Amino acid sequence: MSSSLHTEDSQWKNPSIYSRKDKSLGLLCSNFLKLCDREGVDSTIGLDNAADQLGVERRRIYDIVNILESVGVLSRKAKNQYRWNGYSAISKAVDLLKKEGLKDLSTVSSTCRNVSNVIACNNSDVKEKGEGKTAGSHKIDNRKEKSLMILAQNFVKLFHCSDVDLISLDKAASALLAKTRRLYDIANVFVSMNLIEKIRSPDNGKPVFRWIAWKENLRTGSLVSAKSDDSTRRTFGAEITNTTPKRYRDDSSSDVMSNGQVKRLKVSKDDELKDKKQEISTEQLNERGTKDFVFGPFGPSSLPRSGISGKENLKQIQNWEDLASKYHPQYQNKAANELFAHYVEAWESWQVEAANELHKQHEH
DNA sequence: GGCTCCCGCCAACAG
DNA sequence: CTGTTGGCGGGAGCC
Numbered sequence: 001m002s003s004s005l006h007t008e009d010s011q012w013k014n015p016s017i018y019s020r021k022d023k024s025l026g027l028l029c030s031n032f033l034k035l036c037d038r039e040g041v042d043s044t045i046g047l048d049n050a051a052d053q054l055g056v057e058r059r060r061i062y063d064i065v066n067i068l069e070s071v072g073v074l075s076r077k078a079k080n081q082y083r084w085n086g087y088s089a090i091s092k093a094v095d096l097l098k099k100e101g102l103k104d105l106s107t108v109s110s111t112c113r114n115v116s117n118v119i120a121c122n123n124s125d126v127k128e129k130g131e132g133k134t135a136g137s138h139k140i141d142n143r144k145e146k147s148l149m150i151l152a153q154n155f156v157k158l159f160h161c162s163d164v165d166l167i168s169l170d171k172a173a174s175a176l177l178a179k180t181r182r183l184y185d186i187a188n189v190f191v192s193m194n195l196i197e198k199i200r201s202p203d204n205g206k207p208v209f210r211w212i213a214w215k216e217n218l219r220t221g222s223l224v225s226a227k228s229d230d231s232t233r234r235t236f237g238a239e240i241t242n243t244t245p246k247r248y249r250d251d252s253s254s255d256v257m258s259n260g261q262v263k264r265l266k267v268s269k270d271d272e273l274k275d276k277k278q279e280i281s282t283e284q285l286n287e288r289g290t291k292d293f294v295f296g297p298f299g300p301s302s303l304p305r306s307g308i309s310g311k312e313n314l315k316q317i318q319n320w321e322d323l324a325s326k327y328h329p330q331y332q333n334k335a336a337n338e339l340f341a342h343y344v345e346a347w348e349s350w351q352v353e354a355a356n357e358l359h360k361q362h363e364h
Numbered sequence: 365g366g367c368t369c370c371c372g373c374c375a376a377c378a379g
Numbered sequence: 380c381t382g383t384t385g386g387c388g389g390g391a392g393c394c
Contacts, residue, residue, distance in 0.1 A: 020370060020392055047383090059372070062385055079378075079383070143376065146386065169368095181388075184369050207367085 025185055026192035028056060029064050033193070036074070036084045043084040044077060063148060067189040070152035090195070091214065094160065097153055101161035151178050152186045159196070159211040166201070166208040 021027070031054050036045055047065070051058045065082055068074045072093030074082045144150070154176050158167060169187060173180040187209055190196045195213045200206070 018392095020368090023370065025369080057372080058383085059385075060370085062383090066385075143386070148385075179387080180367095181369065182386090184367095188369080 023056070024188060025060070025063060026188040028054060028060055029068075029189045029192040032061070032064050032068075033073075037086075045074070045082040045084060047080050047082070063185060064189060066148040067152045067186055070149045071156065071190075071193075071195070094156055094213075097156050098160040101157035105161060146178075148182065148186065151176060151182055152190075155183065155186055155190075159209075165210050166199070167210075168206060168208045172209075 032050060035050060035053055036043060045065075047058060047061050051061045054061075065074060069076065069082075070093075072089035073085055073087060075085055077083045155172060158172055158175060169180050169183040172178075173183050176183075187196065187198070191198055191209075193213075195211065196209045197212045198207050198209055201208055
């Protein structure tokens with residue numbers, strides 16, 4: 001108790017070493033996934049427990065859970081209870097999302113014209129939730145529309161329903177009528193799941209994201225973070241002493257799970273960036289013994305948009321975009337900025353328009 | 365200096 | 380009402 005050997009050797013204990021990276025959503029997500037995955041079948045995740053195990057506030061768990069739910073790995077069972085669906089659920093969910101997105105595209109609404117806007121608009125229509133409420137047609141949950149889950153789903157659609165491979169958060173934000181800040185959260189989680197990756201635009205070095213899970217031929221995924229032996233995980237768990245002990249559940253912690261094995265792995269700080277997805281092995285995750293992780297029904301044969309040569313074109317166009325981005329800083333005043341914005345929007349618009357055309361005549 | 369994005373306030377929502 | 384969820388943006392860390 002009072003034996004506080006306060007010497008200067010306690011490096012990881014020194015509050016001045018604090019790095020916000022140690023608390024990033026992505027890292028937390030990795031740990032959370034580990035937590036979930038180690039449980040066998042019938043794994044029910046308790047938010048309190050999870051927060052406790054990971055040494056973070058509940059608030060952060062909500063963020064992660066919502067995003068994870070958007071791609072199906074989790075689903076809400078009850079208050080404070082989530083069910084772990086496994087990684088195999090992702091392809092299904094994404095597939096569905098893609099279908100949804102494409103459908104929305106074909107039924108172009110009046111004002112919504114390009115992919116982004118269609119996606120952004122489509123959640124403003126009715127939810128068709130059976131017949132629960134009698135004449136309960138008041139203003140639709142504005143709150144719900146803006147939820148992280150919906151936004152995350154739309155973000156996914158953006159990748160799968162448009163021809164662009166590289167998407168900057170900036171663009172995505174304006175496309176989805178959302179705040180960029182929120183997309184950072186989502187992107188970080190997806191990155192930690194290896195669904196997408198962040199790369200730099202060659203010219204300007206502006207970060208953009210690209211979908212990398214189960215690409216063309218390799219049908220296994222990624223999600224390396226789930227298990228694997230990569231010891232690049234940062235310290236975490238019960239070691240975060242400086243994590244504002246503000247509002248945790250009391251110590252009586254009824255450990256639902258066996259005992260937290262999420263203890264610190266003790267690794268050096270900077271090396272996680274090295275091994276990105278790079279090598280996506282065929283297995284390395286299905287060691288749980290269950291039928292998890294199948295990733296079957298997701299082939300390259302999607303995108304009915306028969307863009308044979310169009311694809312090439314669009315690739316080309318992307319360069320233009322990058323080019324445009326590069327020039328962005330040149331515009332100083334507001335007017336010019338808006339002009340630029342218009343330009344970008346126009347670019348997106350016509351691109352999609354073309355896709356739509358193909359779509360239509362493909363329909364017949 | 366701009367890009368990232370953690371933190372936690374506090375308002376909806378559920379019980 | 381209390382407790383749970385989670386939008387939201389201030390502002391600080393990081394490049």
